[in-house]
Amino acid sequence: MAALARLWLALLAGIHALTAGAMGTLVLGVMTRVSLGHTSPALQADRHTTAIYIAISAAAVCRIAATLISxxxxxxxxxxxxxxxxxxxFVWRYAPLLVRPRLR
Incomplete structure (x- = not known):
């Protein structure tokens, strides 16, 4: 029974890794790419954008830890x-860019 419980926890950790990590990163990735594509001549992540991705990755790791730790x-x-x-x-960093007129 204990082995089955550990298997179930591993499955839950995998689901949380997918949903919290992959989906969160994907959503932020699309939003930053589109925001930079419409408002900036360069498609480069600055240190603020890097911090956004670090925070979402940390959220995923903490969520997995919550599944594995009692x-x-x-x-x-x-x-x-x-x-x-x-x-x-993201809102703090990209809102000023998104309320400006679009670059042509």
């Missing part, structure tokens, strides 16, 4: 904080 409330809270900070940091 005292998971702290890890869930940290994951939610990192996830929220990544998207808030």
């Amino acid at each position: 005292s998971n409330a702290w890890w869930l809270w940290l994951s939610a904080l990192c996830w929220s900070l990544a998207f808030l940091f």
